[in-house]
Amino acid sequence: RPVLGIETSCDETACAVYDGERGLLAHRLHSQIRLHAEYGGVVPELASRDHVARIHELVRQVLAESGVPAAELGGVAYTAGPGLIGALMVGASVAAGLATALDLPLIPVHHMEAHLLAPMLEERRPTFPFVALLVSGGHTLLVAVRGVGDYELLGESLDDAVGEAFDKTAKLLGLPYPGGPELARLAEAGNGSRFKFPRPMTDRPGLDFSFSGLKTAVLTTLPQAPEAADRADLAASFQEAVTDTLAIKCRRALDATGYTQLVVAGGVGANLRLREKLGALAQQQGFELFFPRQAFCTDNGAMIAYAGWARRAQGRATHAGPLFTTPRWPLAELRPPVAA
Ligand code: ATP
Ligand code: MG
Ligand code: FE
Numbered sequence: 194r195p196v197l198g199i200e201t202s203c204d205e206t207a208c209a210v211y212d213g214e215r216g217l218l219a220h221r222l223h224s225q226i227r228l229h230a231e232y233g234g235v236v237p238e239l240a241s242r243d244h245v246a247r248i249h250e251l252v253r254q255v256l257a258e259s260g261v262p263a264a265e266l267g268g269v270a271y272t273a274g275p276g277l278i279g280a281l282m283v284g285a286s287v288a289a290g291l292a293t294a295l296d297l298p299l300i301p302v303h304h305m306e307a308h309l310l311a312p313m314l315e316e317r318r319p320t321f322p323f324v325a326l327l328v329s330g331g332h333t334l335l336v337a338v339r340g341v342g343d344y345e346l347l348g349e350s351l352d353d354a355v356g357e358a359f360d361k362t363a364k365l366l367g368l369p370y371p372g373g374p375e376l377a378r379l380a381e382a383g384n385g386s387r388f389k390f391p392r393p394m395t396d397r398p399g400l401d402f403s404f405s406g407l408k409t410a411v412l413t414t415l416p417q418a419p420e421a422a423d424r425a426d427l428a429a430s431f432q433e434a435v436t437d438t439l440a441i442k443c444r445r446a447l448d449a450t451g452y453t454q455l456v457v458a459g460g461v462g463a464n465l466r467l468r469e470k471l472g473a474l475a476q477q478q479g480f481e482l483f484f485p486r487q488a489f490c491t492d493n494g495a496m497i498a499y500a501g502w503a504r505r506a507q508g509r510a511t512h513a514g515p516l517f518t519t520p521r522w523p524l525a526e527l528r529p530p531v532a533a
Contacts, residue, residue: 270505
């Protein structure tokens, strides 16, 4: 039976209905970008309030669009963490209310598990095992994925997440919030080999990342880039350094695991230069590459509905107990679902 998924971990209010046989039946999203733009970042209190204001209508809309009467759902999934605690509580409360009223299973979902399973919503999808590169606003992770809930952390960022580095660098370049996609757009017109930036931590073995130095390198180069055209070169050179670094580590992770499939998910997975570079590497190295569609790289309800359905279909949820939410939740702590 179809699962309703609710996402409110940060600044997107989103819902979707996923069915194992019929696929994605409906999905809706409301982005709070404009609400937070004047502050240059997400204001947690405003985020929570806006989720409260939007969530009921969104749930009503996806249920109507899916054609599934609420009572016929197989469960209600919600993002339990990691994320902003006040924002998470909104989705959790609505999900728990629905599940209680309709006597349905309540399924807490790990936000990053949902991101890494998002390619499963596509027609061309990976099979287990695969390597996942999770690149979002708050995380940069390389994960060996053996099955749902069976994850081994191979590497992570020791400081800024990739999305965060994009956003902070965009701010330095005077671009509006949220800067990642803006920087990518500016980079399209630039010469990516003009400024020589490091490929951090690629000169030594290992799968960890560090991106805060790159942001500083851009800051110290800024005086050499006074004109708009120079800024485009700077943006392009930064993007080259980041995407090269990610590609080098992906190749290493595939070598280390012996896996032949790479999944790239999370907001930075929408970056076209990254897609292009990994596509070329996949051809050259003979591995298969999978992405969610661009709209499902950033936060969305479809991935929550899917992850909830996958957990439910295979047995136990990630966590029992009423209204489970947590701001921090290491992915490697998850366990595979077990048959009930
Ligand atoms: P997390 O999933 O870690 O909790 P999040 O949910 O805020 O963080 P996502 O919604 O997955 O993150 O992704 C948002 C991030 O992706 C932002 O940092 C944004 O700048 C970045 N991003 C989105 N599109 C692009 C792009 N085309 N190029 C580079 N970065 C991008
Ligand atoms: Mg967001
Ligand atoms: Fe996210």
